[in-house]
Amino acid sequence: MITVLLVEDNEMNRDMLFRRLQRKGFEVLIALDGEQAIQMTQQHKPALVLMDMSLPVLDGWEATRRLKADPATRNIPVIALTAHALPAERDRALEAGCVAFETKPIDFPKLLAVMAAVEK
Secondary structure, three states, X not given: OOEEEEEOOOHHHHHHXXXXXXXXXXXXXXXXXXXXXXXXXXXXXXOEEEEEOOOOOOOHHHHHHHHHHOOOXXXXXXXXXXXXXOHHHHHHHHHHOOOEEEEOOXXXXXXXXXXXXXXX
8 A cells, every 4th residue: 555645734625635545545644734744754754745835834845845855755756736826836846846746626637647657
């Protein structure tokens, strides 16, 4: 079973993605903010992180930068999930270290395809 860390502060988005990912056979861990995302990634070493970019405590951009700066977590792929659809926001997420960028509302089949491509 592939472990995915879902970092999402919005309860409705988090619940929907959690249930859909579980139904597809993923083990899903949850973090509610960027600081928690860093701690859980260091502790559990998930195969992949789905990172909301607009988070409390520590935003997704900074959390991703810190994960990529840490030798223990730098090789764990991070996919940005955000309502910020502007090209500049995409560039900002990729510069922070994200391997892909998906806008909300999430197109779940597309997200699964991106996750499969990243895991290879």
